[in-house]
Amino acid sequence: MVDRQVHCSRCFVILAAALFLALPSCTLAQPHRAGTVDLRFDRFYNYAEMTQALKDLAASYPDHLTLESIGHSSEGRDMWMMTINNAKTGSDRDKPAMYIDANVHGNEVQGSEVCLYTISFLMKNYGHIAKITELVDTRAFYVLPSVNPDGRSHWFDNPNTSSSSRTGKKPTDNDYDGLYDEDGYDDLDGDGWITSMWQPDPNGRYRRSNKDPRIFKRVPRNEKGDYTRLGSEGIDNDGDGRINEDGPGGYDMNRNWPSGWRPNYVQYGAGEYPFSYPETACIGEFILDHPNIAAVQSYHNAGGMILRGPGAEDREDYYPRSDVAVYNEIAKTGERILPNYRSMTIWEDLYTVHGGFVNWTSEGLGIFSFTNELWTRAQYYYGKEGDWPREEQRLKFGDLLQFGELWVSLKPYNHPTHGEVLIGGWNQYASRVPPTFMLEELCHRNFAFTMYHADQMPQLSFSRVQVKALDAGVWEVTAEVTNTAAIPSISAIAAARKIGARDKMSLSATDGGTARVLTSGTLSDWLSRSMTLTERQPEHIWVEGGVASHGQRFFRWIVEGAGPLELEYKSQKGGTIRKAAALEPTEPE
Numbered sequence: 025m026v027d028r029q030v031h032c033s034r035c036f037v038i039l040a041a042a043l044f045l046a047l048p049s050c051t052l053a054q055p056h057r058a059g060t061v062d063l064r065f066d067r068f069y070n071y072a073e074m075t076q077a078l079k080d081l082a083a084s085y086p087d088h089l090t091l092e093s094i095g096h097s098s099e100g101r102d103m104w105m106m107t108i109n110n111a112k113t114g115s116d117r118d119k120p121a122m123y124i125d126a127n128v129h130g131n132e133v134q135g136s137e138v139c140l141y142t143i144s145f146l147m148k149n150y151g152h153i154a155k156i157t158e159l160v161d162t163r164a165f166y167v168l169p170s171v172n173p174d175g176r177s178h179w180f181d182n183p184n185t186s187s188s189s190r191t192g193k194k195p196t197d198n199d200y201d202g203l204y205d206e207d208g209y210d211d212l213d214g215d216g217w218i219t220s221m222w223q224p225d226p227n228g229r230y231r232r233s234n235k236d237p238r239i240f241k242r243v244p245r246n247e248k249g250d251y252t253r254l255g256s257e258g259i260d261n262d263g264d265g266r267i268n269e270d271g272p273g274g275y276d277m278n279r280n281w282p283s284g285w286r287p288n289y290v291q292y293g294a295g296e297y298p299f300s301y302p303e304t305a306c307i308g309e310f311i312l313d314h315p316n317i318a319a320v321q322s323y324h325n326a327g328g329m330i331l332r333g334p335g336a337e338d339r340e341d342y343y344p345r346s347d348v349a350v351y352n353e354i355a356k357t358g359e360r361i362l363p364n365y366r367s368m369t370i371w372e373d374l375y376t377v378h379g380g381f382v383n384w385t386s387e388g389l390g391i392f393s394f395t396n397e398l399w400t401r402a403q404y405y406y407g408k409e410g411d412w413p414r415e416e417q418r419l420k421f422g423d424l425l426q427f428g429e430l431w432v433s434l435k436p437y438n439h440p441t442h443g444e445v446l447i448g449g450w451n452q453y454a455s456r457v458p459p460t461f462m463l464e465e466l467c468h469r470n471f472a473f474t475m476y477h478a479d480q481m482p483q484l485s486f487s488r489v490q491v492k493a494l495d496a497g498v499w500e501v502t503a504e505v506t507n508t509a510a511i512p513s514i515s516a517i518a519a520a521r522k523i524g525a526r527d528k529m530s531l532s533a534t535d536g537g538t539a540r541v542l543t544s545g546t547l548s549d550w551l552s553r554s555m556t557l558t559e560r561q562p563e564h565i566w567v568e569g570g571v572a573s574h575g576q577r578f579f580r581w582i583v584e585g586a587g588p589l590e591l592e593y594k595s596q597k598g599g600t601i602r603k604a605a606a607l608e609p610t611e612p613e
C-alpha cells in the first residue's frame with residue numbers, strides 16, 4: 025500500500041502510556057513545544073493531514089509563522105496560507121516577498137509536499153544555517169500549499185487516475201445536457217483505482233506483447249491487432265451513449281485569471297469570467313493586497329520543466345528584453361539545481377495557455393514568475409539509457425524498485441456496454457508523482473531553486489553617500505543605491521505599463537536638523553540640467569523604472585541648512601532602506 029494515511033492514534037496511545045509510566049508525577053509534555061514538529065517526506069499528505077501539518081508547524085514556530093484561511097473552496101474547505109516572516113526585522117509588507125503555491129490541478133499533488141518541506145526546512149534551519157537565517161530575516165514568504173483543496177481531497181479519498189480530479193468541484197454541465205456531474209468514472213472492479221479498459225477485438229489497433237503481456241503495443245497501419253483501448257474505467261451512467269463525459273467539476277482554474285483570459289468556447293475550462301471561482305477570487309484578492317510580492321512560484325506536475333510566460337504568442341510584447349534576461353539568468357541556474365528539468369516558455373515550448381496564473385502575475389502584475397512541472401520520466405532510470413523501450417523500462421523500474429506496488433493486474437470484467445473486457449494497468453500514483461523514496465529529493469531540489477529565485481528578489485543598499493559644500497550653508501548631497509540581485513526593483517513590463525507605484529527616494533531633516541531641499545533629481549536629470557527650483561516637493565525623487573538588475577541609481581539634492589538628515593529609498597517590491605547622514609563635508613572618495 026502507498027502510505028497515504030497517518031496511522032498515529034495507536035502510537036500516540038502507546039507513547040502517552042509510556043510517558044505516564046515513566047513520569048508518573050510530572051506534568052505531561054507540551055504537545056507543541058517549539059521546534060518539535062518533524063514531518064516526513066517519504067509520503068504524501070491528503071488534505072486533512074496537510075491541514076494538520078500546517079497547524080503543527082504554526083504552533084511549533086509562533087515567532088515566524090502565521091497560518092490563516094484566506095477563503096473557502098467550492099465545497100467549503102479552508103484555503104490555508106502560511107506567512108513566514110520575522111517580525112523582529114520588520115513587517116512582512118515592508119519586505120520583498122515571495123508567493124509560493126501548488127496543486128491548482130487537484131491531481132498534481134506533490135507541489136503541496138514541496139510547500140510543507142519549504143516551511144519545515146526554513147524553520148528547522150533558521151538560526152543554524154546562515155543563508156537560511158538571512159533569507160528568513162530579509163524576505164517574507166506567502167505559502168499556499170493547495171490552491172484546489174477539493175481536487176486534492178477527492179484525489180486521495182476517491183478512486184482516480186493519475187490525471188483525474190484535476191478540476192475544482194463546483195458542479196458543471198460538461199456535455200450540455202442540463203445535468204451536472206452525472207457521468208464520471210466508475211471503479212467497476214471495486215479495487216479503489218480507476219485503471220484502463222481493453223476490449224478484445226480482431227480489428228483492434230493494439231496487440232499484447234508476447235514478452236510482457238502487460239504491454240499493449242500499437243500495431244502498424246496495415247496490420248490488425250487484437251485489442252481496442254476503451255479508455256478509463258466507467259460505464260454510461262446517463263444512457264446517452266457516451267462513457268465518463270461529465271464527471272465531478274470539469275473546468276481548469278489555471279485558465280481563470282485575467283491576463284489574456286479567453287471564454288470557454290475558445291479555451292476549455294476558463295470559467296464564466298476571470299476570478300469566477302471562490303478559490304481564484306480569494307487568491308486574487310490576497311495577491312492584490314500584497315504589492316510587496318516580487319517573485320512567484322506555482323508548482324504543477326509533471327515533465328521536468330521550469331516554465332515562464334508568455335502563455336500565448338500574442339503576449340510576447342509583455343516580456344521586454346531586460347526582463348527576459350532576468351528570467352534566463354534564474355532559469356539557467358535552475359537547470360543546474362534541477363537535473364533533467366528544462367527551462368521553457370509556455371506557448372513556444374509546451375502549449376498555449378490563455379488566462380493562466382503565472383500569465384497574470386507576470387503580465388498583469390509585473391512579478392517574475394515561474395511554474396515548475398515537478399517530476400519527469402527521465403528520473404525512472406533503471407539500467408542504461410536505450411537498453412529497453414520506454415514502457416518496458418518503466419515496468420522494470422516498477423517491478424524491481426517499487427515491488428510492483430503501482431501495477432494493477434489485468435482482470436476480466438463483464439461490461440454492460442462492451443461485454444467482456446480487461447481492466448487494469450498503472451494506478452494513480454504511477455506516473456505524475458515520484459516514487460515515495462524519491463519524494464524528499466524532489467522537494468529539496470525544487471525548494472532550493474525557489475530559494476535561489478527568492479534570493480534574486482531586489483537587494484537594495486546605499487552604496488555611496490557624499491556631501492559637498494557649495495556655498496555658505498548650501499550643500500550638494502549625492503547618493504547611490506545599488507541592487508545586487510537579478511530582479512530589478514520594478515520590472516520593465518511594470519515600468520512600461522505603469523503597474524504599481526514608482527519607487528521613491530526622499531531626503532528629510534532629523535533630530536533638530538534644518539535641511540531644506542532646494543532642488544533634486546536623478547543622474548539623468550542632473551546631466552540634462554533639468555533639475556529646477558520649481559518642484560513642489562523637491563525632497564522626494566520619483567524613480568521611474570526603479571533600480572535595474574545588478575544596477576545602480578544615482579540621486580542628487582541641493583540643500584540649504586545644517587544638521588543631521590535621513591535618506592530613505594522606498595520600493596513596493598524592493599523594500600525600504602534608510603541611511604543617516606549630516607550636512608557636513610564627507611571625505612572625498
Ligand SMILES: [Zn+2]
Pocket residue numbers: 129132324325
Ligand atoms: Zn498543472
